[in-house]
Amino acid sequence: MIKKILIANRGEIAIRVMRSCREMGIKSVAVYSEADRDSLHVRYADEAYLIGPAPSAESYLVIDKILQVAKESGADAIHPGYGFLSENAELSDRCKKEGIIFIGPSSYAINTMGDKITARQTMQKVNVPVVPGTTEPIIDVEDAVKVIKEIGLPVMIKASAGGGGKGMRLVRREEDIISSVNAARSEAKASFANDAVYIEKYIDSPHHIEFQILCDNHGNGVHLFERECSVQRRHQKVVEETPSPLMTPEVRMEMGKHAVMAAMAVNYSGAGTIEFIVDDNLNYYFLEMNTRLQVEHPITEEVVGVDLVAEQIRIANGEKLRFKQEDLSQKGHAIEVRVYAEDPENNFMPNPGKIKYLSEPLGPGIRHDGYIYSGYEIPMHYDPMISKMIVWADNREDAIKRMRRALSAYKLSGIKTSIPFLKKVMEAPDFVNGKYSTHFIEKNMDILHPDTNTSEEENDLAAIAAFLDFMNQQGKAGRSTIESEPRNYWKEFGRRKGVLRL
Amino acid sequence: MIKKILIANRGEIAIRVMRSCREMGIKSVAVYSEADRDSLHVRYADEAYLIGPAPSAESYLVIDKILQVAKESGADAIHPGYGFLSENAELSDRCKKEGIIFIGPSSYAINTMGDKITARQTMQKVNVPVVPGTTEPIIDVEDAVKVIKEIGLPVMIKASAGGGGKGMRLVRREEDIISSVNAARSEAKASFANDAVYIEKYIDSPHHIEFQILCDNHGNGVHLFERECSVQRRHQKVVEETPSPLMTPEVRMEMGKHAVMAAMAVNYSGAGTIEFIVDDNLNYYFLEMNTRLQVEHPITEEVVGVDLVAEQIRIANGEKLRFKQEDLSQKGHAIEVRVYAEDPENNFMPNPGKIKYLSEPLGPGIRHDGYIYSGYEIPMHYDPMISKMIVWADNREDAIKRMRRALSAYKLSGIKTSIPFLKKVMEAPDFVNGKYSTHFIEKNMDILHPDTNTSEEENDLAAIAAFLDFMNQQGKAGRSTIESEPRNYWKEFGRRKGVLRL
């Protein structure tokens, strides 16, 4: 039985894992870098050990240090969270060697799924659909035409040696096939001195839909339905929801079965995610498997009613899955947004700094997985995600409304965040109507900026607020009682009126 | 269509109602007393109006002032929350007269259910079980014996004119009936010069179980299952949960039907609660109806997946119920605890004051309905309840574990609260086993006190923490940069070491 878990991570996911540990009566061990002594995961854990300087490569990524703390603290198991060492096959192996339970799959599963080519081959072997295309380079025009006709239009022709868009041709019409193949090949030859090309099915309006799976060590596996993750910026997910507005019960069942088959194909153990690319007609293709807990796992927890971290721990403990596929169902609708310390008005530049004031949304249907607190200074060494806001409601429309309420009640000052941007996403017609692909942000960029058309009265009142605060700040040095009496700031200000020549 | 709602309340329930308003795109109007300018409901609302001095009788209870603000602000409807004017028939009538929608039932329903005797008579008329007993005083021993045999033992014999336990006799055995009746009558005669007695079924180990109902204005009514509210102190509910650990599906269905019948008997409109007293054998009797939203409504929302405030507003809007009985089901388990500003170590004395530091539990399965913020001074004029912590989990055992986690992560300083007491409730074997009646707190009082058997090391570390803070406080006056740099308190302290002669 696992009695003590070392969490080889930081930030919200470390705390997320510790929360389940606490509920299960399991002790948690934090590790931290020199930049993280005052991070919440250190304060939240039962034990905490320093493992090195701020850069991850010298602390959170050093397997030796983590194993050393595990032994020193007597931890039975290591949970890697996501990111950092979560998909590191060496950690999985080293744990096995040291007799520590790795809460995740074997190195075989990590390696097989971590390599695009072996993953694709493995999926083909068990008949999970992959994006149609050639796996061997093509050097003959006749072959290319034959392959394209097999795959069906549209296709993308890509230079074997290519990159940066050079030697790429999108073909939509049959009459363009030969000219496009030739053009791609001659461009490839000119750029890379190699005219071999690959051909791949082109998906016009792609949706990113993934399936959560859980497999125990006794040959049982289930899926916990899908997550729609098409709202992406620079291939980073920004908003996720479940159920997917695109999905039908039939396709869901079929994709779910394929997801479980995909996991079974590598003797998977624990929680994992099968990512699919899906077109508007619900044709779907295996993209990759994430052999770890995902950032967006909470929306599945909300809708299916399962604590995924608790299940990971039970599986690692050698227990059998507590439910069969037919015991699981989706209830209501959940949405997650990722809140980043970044400036949406300034090309989403990361914006670390100190949180001055923090007020978190509460009330019905809101779950908030975060790690910041007022007074905390976000270190610049790590990921700028500061929290995940998750809402649940009976249906999608109400969930969107609830998310709007949550975002407008989430107030913090000191740093800029993506909250204003996320509010705009919740209002964008394409999102509200559930009609969006991975092109959503690009397509809607001009309506995703915060409002600037405000009335004269609104402008005046905002100016007055800033002015009153400025006057308050000016007089700060002169006040002595303020510290213990924050509410009297303003009263004090009044009393000092004369002094300040107002 | 309701576009703007005045919330004639304060504290957590005012904010709870405003949250649903915000999600529904309805403007909210707050009213506040002079003690509440900095209360969160004023800040959270779209509009806010002062209605008088701190005492409720001069502000929150003054119907004229509330109607005046409703007219001035152009509110279409008034939501009374719970407490204050929520079961005031006059407000219901006055609203009708002024053409403002009262979000609650008619004065007829409020009055009929508000009076114990008419409520009991109404229930008997529609065959909803009431606690068996006599409604007319009995002056003859023969009649008494006959009635007792009808009701069945045990019974309580109560002096008609009685009070304070005088003239009361509990009868458990048949052979004691005549002697007990005589004893009660002679004691009653001696004390009150009146030997008439009532006889009532005595319930040994009573459970307080209530049913949530919703009725629209079109003759449709449903129940949303039960809430178990037996954890009470001085008839005040402290912890509520749903489903009740006592319940069976058959009894639930039957009680639910009776609850809907009870509401229909007074042409009920909106959300209401039928309270039953239940014995260990699941015999149940109508106790009273609360013609308003209950404090503990969130546990029903969590388990049934319905926003009760939103439904109240839709019903008041004249809409038909969006679901039938067969559409509703219970999923998982929810528990609510009421957190009071009170000192459990000092006879639960209210303990108002200023919140210095506040850190609220987050993460999976936790809902927190509160209204305090760090820096807020809880006024002494109103109810000492500061928040409600609600957890949801897949089953009762996990919900209890989650509540323990939530309570230990809820940190605030400045005032004493009932949190340590609530933690002990979550650990008490009778609660954990689901075997408790309304006598629970009384029976378990000695194990509901916080731990004091701590080790020397634990004592030393606690003493050191207090000592370090004391030294910090001592040096406070000398520091100037602290205000904007809270995290440097301790660093500053270090630098001042010499000065403080440490």
Place this chain on the structure above:
Amino acid sequence: MFEISINDNEYKIEIVKREGNKVTVSIGDRLYDLDVIEPKPGVYSFLYKGKSLEYNFFSKEKDKNQYEVVSGDKYWEVEIIDAQRRYRKNRAGDDDDGGNFISTPMPGQVVKLLVKPGDEVTAGTTVIIISAMKMESEYKVLADRVIKEVLVSEGDNIDGDQPLITFE
């Protein structure tokens, strides 16, 4: 040098050494090496032999030397005894037996005054009624008393631990 009282034990306590957030404290004859930060005013995070511990306080507004310390599910009452406090403690026996006035443990409002200066009241008599948060409490004298001063009026808001009525 300070003394500290916890769970009815008194110990000498001293900060022996401090470097950055590494602190060594002696209490009684025991020595503790700690890693200490104060992430927010009044919240202390200790790392001690690997354990992560966090402390919150409920200190009385009126008495900066008295602490109620909370950590996890545990609770302590702590008093820091400095020179001033020791002096007052020594004096206390002379003119203050702790029973020469009536006060309340919490803030509230005076609802009713039942005595005036000069009244003689017997043990158990209610002399004042205070309301706080919808609850009224009666305050009684513990012994036969003669009322000296009544320091508040009906309707007054009062603080906790404030003398309300004094006795001869």
Place this chain on the structure above:
Amino acid sequence: MFEISINDNEYKIEIVKREGNKVTVSIGDRLYDLDVIEPKPGVYSFLYKGKSLEYNFFSKEKDKNQYEVVSGDKYWEVEIIDAQRRYRKNRAGDDDDGGNFISTPMPGQVVKLLVKPGDEVTAGTTVIIISAMKMESEYKVLADRVIKEVLVSEGDNIDGDQPLITFE
């Protein structure tokens, strides 16, 4: 008397009257009667003609006169112009065209320096690479430049708006 700039308009602004939390402010030729409290430092709650409004700020650490004001879904940039600020503004035209150094809008770490003093670089050349939160950004010169000083070294932690490299 102060001036304030909001959405590119400049107005005179003044607190005309104040009693308790009732405040009258004039801005331009408009007068506002407000009920104002500051429930927490830096958070302002206004009641104005019945409306309840709340304001938060993101003020730059380096510049106390510049505010980014947020209320609900709305957002403003505000600058308070006092005597000192006006003086600096008037001077600015003489010796500072805003382009004689490279700085970053946020704190970070210097990853790579690509120039040294005396180097001549053409417009668009990357001169420094900064990393902040897992993202590296290249900073380029906007015109042909001669490097004057390099004020930081590789590996240095830097603040936002801090001059890193200056030009002749």
